[in-house]
Amino acid sequence: MSSYQLRRSQQDKQIEDSPAVDYIRSLNSFQGNTRGFGQSNSERLAMVQQAQQNRAQSQEQGHDHSHEHEVENVERAERAESTTPLDSYLPLAAGANGQGVVLLQNKLNALGAGLVTDGEYGGKTTSAVQIFQVANGLPKTGSIDKGTAIALYSSQAKRLEQAQLEGVPGQYLGEYEAYRGGQNIGSIDVVELNGKKVAAKTARAWKTLRDAAAADGVFLILNSGFRTMSEQRHLYSKYGSPRAAYPGHSNHQHGQALDIDASNPQHKDWLFKNAPSFGWRNTVSFEPWHWEYFGN
């Protein structure tokens, strides 16, 4: 074996054994990752494998020039896969701060997040990371592991406004704290639908109701959906009681309630006649527009 061939076969061994190739393989075997990024990773894995195959073939055929070229391609593909500017800061999670978080916030902003780049990994950064993960078919952890870092710096990264939960209409806005009777009842997934914030579960039911009404020629209008604690605080400070409920006590804070325009008598009649069979109840007798979804 010539020294050139020896050097080549050592390089090949390194490529085969490289953590990058192992990492790409592990990403592809990860089941939760078959949507979005799973696809592009498997495409890139295929690219690396194809390049390795081409190299093996050209070696057999003695085409040393194309061999050289393919080695470069493999190395470039692997470098692109395995290295991100965040690597020395990983893992990054809520509570972290400093330069790594500033880098992350800038990257998220370039993808549509609109964060203050204060270097503090707080609730808003966590939420932006979750939205990014949903947009890119990654597990919604809210923290940055190697897989999310690679996705962030990929040329195929999907922007935050592209985030959609599977089977839920509307754009995914993240998790918000829900309240019932003044008690925090945990965080819920919220989407934007017809220009309003709506709890994910209610969004599905609203779309069903809206479409059923439309099929009868009744085009329902959504006036209000889920309210965040800060939105309810704002309303309360603006209108006070009794027009606005005390923050934490509004029945628009638990996620089940929608205000559906009922000023048109045709709409109101349709709702009272049909909405109950879709799992909706009018829970405030003097507010014909206030409907809550309880399921069937």
Ligand SMILES: [Zn+2]
């Ligand atoms: Zn209401």
